[in-house]
Amino acid sequence: MMKNNAKLGAVFSVLGILTGLLFFYLIVVLYNPSIDAHMAIGRADEATSVRITFAVLGWIGTATGAIWAVVFYGFLHKEKWAWFWGAVAATIQLLAGFFPMIPAMDGNLPPSTMVVFILGAILWFGMLFIGGVKKNIIILAFVAGLAYVLTFIDGVAPISKYTTSHNNPFWNGMYVMSQQVSWWGAAAWAIFIFALLKKKSWAIPVGIFAGVMSMIAGYPLGINNALYEVHRFSMFLPAPLLSTGLVIYLLLPGTRKMTERWIAAD
Structure with missing residues (x-):
């Protein structure tokens, strides 16, 4: 039922775009509070790692929204490559959603990017099923x-x-x-x-x-x-x-x- 289902792929793509935008918002909101939380407990070293790592993940994680837009176009035109690039975007979203939870919880902040990780997992498996893997x-x-x-x-x-x-x-x-x-x-x-x-x-x-x-x-x-x-x-x-x-x-x-x-x- 899912293999080569372009309509379902298009729906997943819209969800992927929204996930990318959601991640963009969440990582912006989480960035400075995570740094401040680690500074407050005397862990300037961990604040430094957050400062660098969140930025890197923010750049690539946000870019996934744009990739999903291309994937949406691909599914609309029933392109064979669409599911693969959806899998690429979801793979990035899995990482971007997972890691920020760790320093957030260390700083007693809510692991808000968990939703991105969960959505990324759904999208990843969805693309592989559509691709007939x-x-x-x-x-x-x-x-x-x-x-x-x-x-x-x-x-x-x-x-x-x-x-x-x-x-x-x-x-x-x-x-x-x-x-x-x-x-x-x-x-x-x-x-x-x-x-x-x-x-x-x-x-x-x-x-x-x-x-x-x-x-x-x-x-x-x-x-x-x-x-x-x-x-x-x-x-x-x-x-x-x-x-x-x-x-x-x-x-x-x-x-x-x-x-x-x-x-x-x-």
Whole structure:
């Protein structure tokens, strides 16, 4: 019922446009109060990470509204590419809606962008169903999506840690170098998802690259945090651990055969 349903796709597109506009409003409203809340509790380092990260997410998250407008046009004209670009927009909205909830709750503010995350999830699955994506591909893309979000989060922590580690030259340098490695890894996971959905033969190599980038940046951060800072399991470890599992899975012959069947399917 949902596959190739252009009318439903157009409805989803309107919802996507509204979600993009809603996010624009919410991130503007949340920006300065989140910074002030962390400053008030003496966490200037976290205020710095909010100042930078919210801006980045605000730019790309707001742009999704424009992408959805293009997708709406595509569905109106029954273009085959419409569902894919809707999936791209929804993938960005998932991240843009999820991460701001964390510093908001840390600052005792309402996690108002949760609604964007929920709508993004509905739109993401909706686009994949309209595109006729197979169940096993959806599952792989979903797990890769978790790695995408977690790896992005691992790139946020070094921003605040950099500001408080000037007395430790090694780790101060580590935070500088690993920050963008994590964000590049997150971007690579997103590209892997897009390549997988578009049936590109180079999807698996991109996924391996994404996973290794997440591992390179995430393991040092997580192990150091677990052993020398919090003395428990570090919340920075899920990204590299999940990425490790995904890399192993992508290297399996069965995974290659699965993607080849997906690429060959009509």
